[in-house]
Amino acid sequence: MATKESFSLNGEHLLKKVKELIAEGNVRKITITDKSGKELMSFPLTIGLVGVLLAPVLAAVGALAALVGECTITVEREEEETPKQE
Template sequence: MANTFKETFTLKGEQLLHKIKELIEEGNVRKITIHDKTGKELMSFPLTIGVVGAVLAPVLAAVGALAALIGECTISVEREEDNQA
């Protein structure tokens, strides 16, 4: 059975794209939400198993553009944890 849990990271805009790419590579991320420093949601996107390359290119381009415009931001990461014993 898979459990879902959330993590939150506070980053500067220039760190945002690097962190998003890092999270995608980990593979157990289900959803990423980006908030500005006031808590307003700026962008949210689901990640499903098998999403790679060309499908992610527009999302990463949008994240890169967003990173250039904002100072500090918070990303919430919804992860899936597989607890098979």
Template sequence: MAYKETFNISGEHLLKKIKELISDANVTKITIADKNEKEIISFPVSIGIVGVLLAPVFAAVGAIAAVLAECKIIVERKDDIEHEATAAEKDEINPLV
């Protein structure tokens, strides 16, 4: 199961925070919204993303940061504890798998 976190951040710190979040292993999706929570951009985050694929995302985030004084970052994270429990439950149901 995933859960969401919201960060209120100024435009000048937006790109730095996005880079931090992308490097976090349990982040699955990042949404940038204005201060009224109107979605501006949303993109999935996967472990295998390389710098070349992130360049357009960083360019878009930089442009957004230049326009917005304040924004919100909504982060979807996977719940590692529940994920591990689910895997253990599957092993109990069918130990031969």
């Protein structure tokens, strides 16, 4: 089961926020939309996506941040499974 969460922010804070979300580790997918709701970028995050594989994604996010004013990040998180009590 996954949950979604959205953040509205300015382009200058976009890269920092994306890095924070990736560091959390429970994010499955990040989608970036402009203020009119048009999807600008979307990328899945898998457990094995680190270092060299992540660099091009962060470079693209940085370039996008320079071009957009206000945007929204939608984060799809993996819900932590809680043990069922009997």
